[in-house]
Amino acid sequence: MTSKGPRIGIMGGTFDPVHYGHLVTAEGARCEYKLDQVLFLPSGKPPHKSMKRVSDAEHRYMMTVLAILTNPHFGVSRLDIDREGFSYTIDALRRLRAEYGPDAELFFITGADAILEINQWKDSDEYLDIAHFIAAARPGFCLEELPQATQDWVGQHGDRFHVLNVPAMAISSTEIRERVRTGKSIRYLVPESVEHYIKRNNLYL
Numbered sequence: 001m002t003s004k005g006p007r008i009g010i011m012g013g014t015f016d017p018v019h020y021g022h023l024v025t026a027e028g029a030r031c032e033y034k035l036d037q038v039l040f041l042p043s044g045k046p047p048h049k050s051m052k053r054v055s056d057a058e059h060r061y062m063m064t065v066l067a068i069l070t071n072p073h074f075g076v077s078r079l080d081i082d083r084e085g086f087s088y089t090i091d092a093l094r095r096l097r098a099e100y101g102p103d104a105e106l107f108f109i110t111g112a113d114a115i116l117e118i119n120q121w122k123d124s125d126e127y128l129d130i131a132h133f134i135a136a137a138r139p140g141f142c143l144e145e146l147p148q149a150t151q152d153w154v155g156q157h158g159d160r161f162h163v164l165n166v167p168a169m170a171i172s173s174t175e176i177r178e179r180v181r182t183g184k185s186i187r188y189l190v191p192e193s194v195e196h197y198i199k200r201n202n203l204y205l
Helices: 020-032 057-068 089-100 124-130 148-156 173-181 192-200
Strands: 007-013 037-042 074-076 105-111 132-137 161-165
Touching (some): 007 020, 020 037, 020 057, 020 105, 020 161, 037 057, 124 148
Parallel strands (some): 007 037, 007 105, 105 132
């Protein structure tokens, strides 16, 4: 994998809240694919989720900023948060491609579970033309487990689709929110700074 420009990872997600599974995935992708930077991209208004169940974008942005402070290779973008309307991944990728230029090599990082619905994403046929796709999965995951339609999608640009095994993928934001709601500890599931932020702002209660 060689490129004339920077190699940029793009970690999309709601990050409600960001947790160690996200951070381990981002660092794993950075090392495995020799990325110069991993840019976390909190969604502003995710089209697949009810906004009644999603925390305010500023809270999610601030938690992500706090979580990545100690890693000089990580950054956070407000691109989706500051734009109006739904946050479609393809729109963000197009803008980032224009921003970084044609020589940059982009790597979109997401959970393997999201791949199950890739055919329903807006303009999904364009994704692999713009960026490599890294699917973070638990060890043992294989493409044969995916629906045939998804396998066909991957097969169109197989050299630009990659599976990254991440043991920490068992951690989920849904479980963390539930643990907060029921008064259980979230220590060691999220960075300490994120844990303090959640408590200080009474999130997920």
